[in-house]
Amino acid sequence: xxxxxxxxxxxxxxxxxxxxxxxxxxxxxxxxxxxxxxxxxxxxxxxxxxxxxxxxxxxxxxxxxxxxxxxxxxxxxxxxxxx
Numbered sequence: 001x002x003x004x005x006x007x008x009x010x011x012x013x014x015x016x017x018x019x020x021x022x023x024x025x026x027x028x029x030x031x032x033x034x035x036x037x038x039x040x041x042x043x044x045x046x047x048x049x050x051x052x053x054x055x056x057x058x059x060x061x062x063x064x065x066x067x068x069x070x071x072x073x074x075x076x077x078x079x080x081x082x083x
Contacts, residue, residue, distance in 0.1 A: 001076075001080070004076075005076060008069050008072060008073055008076075009073060011069050012069035013066075015062045015063070015065045015066035016062070016066040018062055019059045019060075019062035019066065020059075022055045022056075022058055022059035023055070023059040025055050026059060027052075029049075029051045029052035030049075030056075032048050033045055033049050
């Protein structure tokens with residue numbers, strides 16, 4: 001049981017850290033889209049926008065996964081305290 005709790009906690013932390021990194025990368029891609037430049041083509045802008053939205057969507061997904069791990073940990077803690 002203790003090993004399972006430790007594993008779940010490590011997953012929660014990893015999900016959260018990876019989500020923060022993806023959020024930062026997505027923001028940088030988005031800044032590349034909104035900062036004006038004469039050398040950017042329409043295709044470059046579309047690729048950066050799709051990349052930005054993909055990184056942000058995956059980041060949100062990982063934050064949700066982290067929250068689910070946290071809720072499982074709290075539930076496991078409550079169950080162990082009630083016994």
